[in-house]
Structures are given as C-alpha cells and as structure tokens.
Amino acid sequence: MSEKALARRARVTDDPRWAQVCARDASADDTFYYSVETTGVYCRPSCAARLARPENVAFHTSRAEAERAGFRPCKRCRPEQPALGERRAQQVAAMCRLIEQSEQPPRLEQLAQHVGLSPFHAQRLFKALTGVTPRAYAAAQREERVRAQLGQSGSVTEAIYAAGYGSSARFYEKSQALLGMAPSDYRKGAPEQEIWAAVVPCSLGQLLVAATARGVCAIALGDNADELRRELAGRFSRARLSQGDPGFERTVAQVTALVEAPASAAKLPLDIQGSAFQQRVWRALCAIPAGQTISYAELARRIGAPRAVRAVASACAANVLAVAIPCHRVVRSDGSISGYRWGVARKRKLLAREARP
Numbered sequence: 363m364s365e366k367a368l369a370r371r372a373r374v375t376d377d378p379r380w381a382q383v384c385a386r387d388a389s390a391d392d393t394f395y396y397s398v399e400t401t402g403v404y405c406r407p408s409c410a411a412r413l414a415r416p417e418n419v420a421f422h423t424s425r426a427e428a429e430r431a432g433f434r435p436c437k438r439c440r441p442e443q444p445a446l447g448e449r450r451a452q453q454v455a456a457m458c459r460l461i462e463q464s465e466q467p468p469r470l471e472q473l474a475q476h477v478g479l480s481p482f483h484a485q486r487l488f489k490a491l492t493g494v495t496p497r498a499y500a501a502a503q504r505e506e507r508v509r510a511q512l513g514q515s516g517s518v519t520e521a522i523y524a525a526g527y528g529s530s531a532r533f534y535e536k537s538q539a540l541l542g543m544a545p546s547d548y549r550k551g552a553p554e555q556e557i558w559a560a561v562v563p564c565s566l567g568q569l570l571v572a573a574t575a576r577g578v579c580a581i582a583l584g585d586n587a588d589e590l591r592r593e594l595a596g597r598f599s600r601a602r603l604s605q606g607d608p609g610f611e612r613t614v615a616q617v618t619a620l621v622e623a624p625a626s627a628a629k630l631p632l633d634i635q636g637s638a639f640q641q642r643v644w645r646a647l648c649a650i651p652a653g654q655t656i657s658y659a660e661l662a663r664r665i666g667a668p669r670a671v672r673a674v675a676s677a678c679a680a681n682v683l684a685v686a687i688p689c690h691r692v693v694r695s696d697g698s699i700s701g702y703r704w705g706v707a708r709k710r711k712l713l714a715r716e717a718r719p
Contacts, residue, residue: 577631
C-alpha cells in the first residue's frame with residue numbers, strides 16, 4: 363500500500379464517522395454520507411453493503427456534495443430517498459389519514475395497498491409505531507366521531523351511522539364502556555344521571571371527588587374549589603350533581619387517604635372511559651408500586667408498544683383520576699419530573715411522599 367493510501371486510511375479511521383459506518387448506525391443517517399472510490403457510489407452510514415476499505419472511503423456533508431464529486435446513489439441503501447425510519451413514519455401516517463378520512467373502516471388489505479406493503483408488514487409496522495393495530499385505531503376514531511355526532515345529529519341512530527358504525531347493535535354493545543351511560547343520555551348532556559360530588563381540603567390543596575353508581579369517575583386537584591366544580595359540571599352539563607350519602611362520604615374518605623398515604627389506601631371501584639390504548643396504559647400505570655417511578659419509554663415497552671412513547675404520554679395526560687391511576691409515577695428518561703395535569707409541584711410532592719419509608 364502506498365504512503366498516500368496509508369495516510370488516507372489513517373485519516374478515515376481516525377474520523378469518528380468511520381466508527382458509525384462500521385456500526386451501521388442508523389441514527390447517523392442524513393447527518394453525513396460516505397463514498398467508495400472503487401465502486402463509484404455514495405451511501406448512508408447505515409448501509410448494509412459490505413464494508414469498504416477505509417483507504418477508499420471519503421465523507422460528505424450532503425448528497426449534493428457527493429454527487430458533485432462524481433458519485434451516484436447506492437442502490438441498496440437509496441440515500442437519495444427519505445431514511446427508512448422516516449419512510450416508515452410516512453407510511454403509518456398515510457394509513458392513519460386513510461382511516462380518519464374513510465366513512466367505513468378500511469380493510470387491512472386496503473391500507474397495505476395504499477402504502478405499498480403486504481398486509482402482514484402493514485399490520486406489524488402500524489402497531490410498532492402507534493402501539494395499536496389498524497383495527498383498534500379505526501375503532502378509536504369511530505368512538506371520537508360518535509361522541510362528536512351525538513351532540514350534532516338529529517337522533518342517536520343518525521349519530522351512530524354517521525360515525526361509521528355498520529349497525530347500531532355493535533355500538534350499543536360497548537356504549538356503556540365508551541360513554542359511561544346510555545348514548546341518548548350522553549347526547550343530552552347526561553340528563554338526570556346522578557353524579558355525587560364533593561370538594562374537600564387536603565395537603566395538596568383542594569380535592570374533588572365525583573362518582574356514579576358504577577364507581578369513582580373523577581378525582582381532581584386544584585387551588586380553587588369553585589373551578590373544580592365548574593370543570594366537572596362542564597363535562598356533564600345536564601347531570602344531576604348531588605352531595606351524596608354516607609356511602610359516598612366513605613368513598614371521599616378513601617380517596618383522601620389515597621392522596622395522603624398511597625401505599626396503605628384501599629382500592630376503589632372506578633368508572634372511567636377511554637380508548638382501548640388508553641385503557642392499556644392506565645392498567646399498566648396501576649401496576650407501578652408506590653415509591654417507584656418509570657419513564658414514558660419504559661411504560662411504552664411494558665404495554666408492548668416501545669415506539670409509541672408520545673401516545674403513552676398523551677394517554678397519561680388524558681387520565682382524569684388523580685392518584686387512583688398513578689400517572690404521577692411516570693417521569694422522563696433522565697429522571698426529571700414534568701408533565702402533570704394537576705401541576706408539577708403536586709407531582710413532586712406525591713413522589714416525595716411515596717418515597718418516605
């Protein structure tokens with residue numbers, strides 16, 4: 363090997379980008395490219411082609427720079443196209459848009475054809491990135507549409523079909539779990555449904571507890587009792603709010619104990635509605651022992667959707683049962699505390715309280 367080749371080899375191997383090429387590091391894709399003199403092509407760092415000799419390699423900051431130097435795109439890693447991760451995200455986004463825009467849930471074969479994948483790979487990719495199957499995503503979209511339609515359509519039946527349900531029977535089978543009441547009652551703002559509610563002081567400020575005959579439907583923390591009551595009334599504008607009975611008073615006492623001493627409080631019957639994905643996240647939250655914390659990424663892994671970190675964070679934010687569904691036990695990957703519906707200061711106090719022996 364000539365001295366010139368040796369010098370070039372040393373220069374390339376000393377460059378930290380060479381280690382990324384050797385590791386086929388996909389996280390480095392589109393931050394730089396490398397060309398191979400003997401083949402005349404340029405590649406992404408993650409290219410799966412046989413590793414070139416370092417003396418034949420040169421680095422480029424852009425595709426344009428590599429092409430100006432006379433190199434053509436590699437046919438294996440396709441550096442002129444979006445990176446694989448970006449392409450996959452675009453495919454999933456396209457499937458989501460098709461589901462959202464379709465009056466009836468598209469079949470898996472239709473979704474796969476729409477993005478140029480096989481049904482098997484479309485299903486696998488969709489679940490890996492969103493945490494749910496296309497079918498579950500379509501069901502969640504219909505649930506959101508029916509909530510909106512119940513407030514707009516002339517009848518419950520019109521709302522059900524306008525939301526994309528093929529039959530009213532299929533919707534009524536799950537309406538209680540979805541809405542927490544009969545569809546006609548939801549459409550009218552829960553008229554005559556009795557919701558017992560109370561606001562009591564606690565060590566974290568004001569504590570609102572609300573329950574239906576099915577169980578506790580809201581636990582909220584705040585600084586102003588009237589604001590907490592208004593928020594609850596806004597959710598059920600025509601429900602009959604009452605102060606409850608001795609049985610409800612015991613429930614309020616249990617919730618207060620849960621706030622003050624999470625490890626020793628009894629479990630509560632809950633009445634909460636959410637999508638299938640949200641329910642999975644909330645069940646996983648309830649499995650986190652008091653005094654322990656996990657990251658959003660770890661929570662996503664526990665429910666079998668490691669790439670759905672943002673969706674997991676959104677499900678935590680949608681929780682309306684403070685402390686009973688302990689979303690305060692989820693922190694950032696670096697352990698820092700952020701993102702709590704009832705205030706970061708309260709989240710910090712709850713965690714400190716649970717950390718005490």
